[in-house]
Amino acid sequence: MDIGSYTFDEFVQKVCEFHGGPAPGVILGGMIVDMAKRNLSPEYLFDAICETDKCLPDAIQMLTPCKIGNGWMRIINTGRFSVTLYDKHCGDGVRVFVDASKTKAFKDFNDWFACLVPKKEQNRERLMEDIRNHGRDVLTLQRVKVDINALPDKETEEYTICKECNESCLPTDTGVCLACQGRTYTSPANESCGCKGC
């Protein structure tokens, strides 16, 4: 069965190009997104909720207009491997998730998905065959209503200038941006660290 407008093998190739490698999570994610789209009214102008930040967001970005930078995809990280597509006006939609009660039938898939076997000891070839042949068999679809008014606001249009760094930033109570308050991991560069790139 195809994934979006791709055959399985074509999609694997597209995953390599976009994601950097044939990650099982993105390939399975393609099946999740595909199932959700096939069960959504074509009249919906839809947004997406992704419940993990691992792999699955890239499948959504590859197969729908919902991207992290246009605000049509939100990541609400509970770790659940699920996608919800819903009409952005009324909130009606579908949620597709990997159903843990269904995965045990497929040993290599289950070893990977439930992290039962260290990555190096997983049989990658059999895992890919499980995904190709049974990826859809481990999914469950729910019809859902998204409480669109309760979603975290994505339309912040307020910006200010930080009193310390003088950059445009999100407003804070103190007038000092979150980075200058400590939410940063960068400092001015000093000498070469000695790595081959310096």
Add this chain to the structure above:
Amino acid sequence: MDIGSYTFDEFVQKVCEFHGGPAPGVILGGMIVDMAKRNLSPEYLFDAICETDKCLPDAIQMLTPCKIGNGWMRIINTGRFSVTLYDKHCGDGVRVFVDASKTKAFKDFNDWFACLVPKKEQNRERLMEDIRNHGRDVLTLQRVKVDINALPDKETEEYTICKECNESCLPTDTGVCLACQGRTYTSPANESCGCKGC
């Protein structure tokens, strides 16, 4: 001057395809990413930090291998319109940001960037010309060191099964996943809401 391997006009077209429209933030973002890449050692295997969740992440995803789903791009949202590209092993890299001290020279650009004029009253044509002709003039580049050991961990490989929903999820103290604890915005669908899509 080109943006990555694209001319300016080609990049605008690519932004329309990926992002859904010719968003000024993604086009300017392309210039930011391009400047960062041109000033980074080609030997670096780099990761990205984006300091806003608006538009700019899509420019990074379009012009680099760093995607939200492969973990090579992190969004640390301070609202600052900046990209840091850094070697993932040693942390050395560059940070490029929109320099508020430079934007005032370009009225239409400044009205848009500093949110001084409501969107409907902005002159979109002149804004695009400002970005095309002066987008690089409002940027500043810093050489930085990223404290890679302090970055929030992205390699969580631990998952468990939630006691309530029975889905695979991030572990919690109670064994009940974050969604079942309330971090969710979806509920089972009931009747049609009356919108055209139902």
